[in-house]
Amino acid sequence: MNLTVFGIGYVGLVQAAVLAEVGHDVVCVDIDADKVKRLNQGIIPIYEPGLEGLVRENHAAGRIRFTMDAAAAVKHGRILMSAVGTPPGDDGSADLQYVLAVAEIIGREMDGPKIVVSKSTVPVGTCDRIASRIAEILKERAREDLAFDVVSNPEFLKEGSAVADCMKPDRIIVGTSSQEAEKVIRELYAPFNRNHERMIVMDVRSAEFTKYAANCMLATKISFMNEMSSLAERLDADVEEVRRGIGSDPRIGYDFIYPGLGYGGSCFPKDVRALIKTAEGVSFDARMLKAVEERNNEQKSVLFDKVNRYFKGDLEGKTFALWGLAFKPNTDDMREAPSRVLMEALWQAGAAVQAFDPEAMQECQNIYGQRDDLLLCGTKEAALRGADALLIATEWKVFRAPSFDMMREALKTPVVFDGRNLYDPKIMARYGLEYHSIGRKA
Numbered sequence: 001m002n003l004t005v006f007g008i009g010y011v012g013l014v015q016a017a018v019l020a021e022v023g024h025d026v027v028c029v030d031i032d033a034d035k036v037k038r039l040n041q042g043i044i045p046i047y048e049p050g051l052e053g054l055v056r057e058n059h060a061a062g063r064i065r066f067t068m069d070a071a072a073a074v075k076h077g078r079i080l081m082s083a084v085g086t087p088p089g090d091d092g093s094a095d096l097q098y099v100l101a102v103a104e105i106i107g108r109e110m111d112g113p114k115i116v117v118s119k120s121t122v123p124v125g126t127c128d129r130i131a132s133r134i135a136e137i138l139k140e141r142a143r144e145d146l147a148f149d150v151v152s153n154p155e156f157l158k159e160g161s162a163v164a165d166c167m168k169p170d171r172i173i174v175g176t177s178s179q180e181a182e183k184v185i186r187e188l189y190a191p192f193n194r195n196h197e198r199m200i201v202m203d204v205r206s207a208e209f210t211k212y213a214a215n216c217m218l219a220t221k222i223s224f225m226n227e228m229s230s231l232a233e234r235l236d237a238d239v240e241e242v243r244r245g246i247g248s249d250p251r252i253g254y255d256f257i258y259p260g261l262g263y264g265g266s267c268f269p270k271d272v273r274a275l276i277k278t279a280e281g282v283s284f285d286a287r288m289l290k291a292v293e294e295r296n297n298e299q300k301s302v303l304f305d306k307v308n309r310y311f312k313g314d315l316e317g318k319t320f321a322l323w324g325l326a327f328k329p330n331t332d333d334m335r336e337a338p339s340r341v342l343m344e345a346l347w348q349a350g351a352a353v354q355a356f357d358p359e360a361m362q363e364c365q366n367i368y369g370q371r372d373d374l375l376l377c378g379t380k381e382a383a384l385r386g387a388d389a390l391l392i393a394t395e396w397k398v399f400r401a402p403s404f405d406m407m408r409e410a411l412k413t414p415v416v417f418d419g420r421n422l423y424d425p426k427i428m429a430r431y432g433l434e435y436h437s438i439g440r441k442a
């Protein structure tokens with residue numbers, strides 16, 4: 001099936017590559033000339049496990065192409081999938097300029113029946129706006145004979161496991177009331193919907209809302225658990241025991257109840273804020289979502305507060321080893337990463353940071369550039385050397401079983417502040433390391 005994907009970002013590229021892999025003929029279009037050129041040379045703009053091979057193989061096989069020629073791209077696809085960004089505007093609401101620009105091009109260039117699929121996370125009502133814009137342009141062109149549908153089909157992939165999530169989706173949400181559109185979308189996703197029915201078809205607005213509700217629910221679980229962790233510390237309980245205790249209830253489940261340094265990334269923070277804004281737009285005060293966000297912002301400072309207390313507010317001239325910069329493992333993404341809040345607070349207090357991350361070193365360099373109080377180290381061991389304490393901000397696998405003897409010897413003070421609860425406090429004590437983690441006794 002011929003498919004066009006607008007926007008070669010995270011969602012667009014992964015989805016396009018996976019659809020090409022099962023045999024569809026995919027054209028990807030983007031306004032970024034450099035990105036298009038590099039992709040045609042097999043250079044992938046993001047780090048995502050499994051993506052590079054997938055893109056290269058399908059590109060070599062001619063099943064996926066990258067172009068800036070939007071007019072030709074509109075003509076190519078029976079399905080036109082929009083996966084362009086919806087960055088937050090100044091007030092936190094989603095900025096729809098790119099989404100509407102795609103609608104504009106489609107309206108101008110389409111010359112046959114099309115199914116427009118909205119993959120981006122867009123506020124409820126956006127698909128209706130896309131449809132109105134296309135209809136307006138077709139009217140101007142006196143081509144109202146051209147049929148089209150706008151379908152909401154939000155993406156649920158996670159950074160770090162995006163390819164696997166796309167290959168084996170746990171649900172495919174399709175928002176449409178058109179039988180024809182449903183039929184075509186079923187054919188598109190048939191390879192992913194073979195063994196059991198994963199497609200959930202609903203009206204357009206509910207599909208758009210489902211995406212926000214899902215992310216906000218997950219963000220709520222995290223903020224709730226972070227709140228429990230702060231309480232556990234004050235009640236002399238261990239939040240890790242509590243997590244296991246409540247997760248065993250299938251109604252609660254074990255997923256997304258890990259306390260930590262707060263959620264980051266490009267999705268949860270943005271989507272929680274956008275839904276708060278959407279609620280305001282319909283004169284509804286989303287108090288629970290506001291609390292989720294507030295709790296998350298506070299959580300990002302928890303590790304710094306512990307460090308600051310430990311050193312009695314005197315961080316000037318101290319050096320801290322930092323393990324983990326990415327907002328979560330298996331990505332180089334540092335958007336809204338807790339590590340940033342931590343580093344910036346340390347710098348503000350006059351301390352320096354020696355950091356290591358398996359993937360996000362370049363990203364960190366891009367964000368902060370060259371500065372005297374930031375040393376990017378080649379290994380996790382190098383980051384420890386001579387540091388006053390070790391701080392952990394991301395739960396990368398390579399941090400899970402370090403040599404604790406080496407850790408103790410390399411640090412100036414044998415103290416570890418772990419924002420991800422990676423270690424057993426008893427083991428740390430055995431190795432002579434003072435261990436502070438989240439929601440557990442020191």
Ligand code: UGA
Nearest residue numbers: 155156157158159256257258260262263264265267327328
């Ligand atoms: C999230 C959702 O999980 C995806 O389903 C969704 O498609 C995506 O947003 C999106 O809207 O595009 P992602 O942002 O890649 O995916 O990352 P997650 O794995 O969900 O992690 C988000 C944050 O929550 C991370 O900072 C992570 O450290 C934190 N987290 C997660 C916790 O603090 N505790 C947990 O128990 C789980």
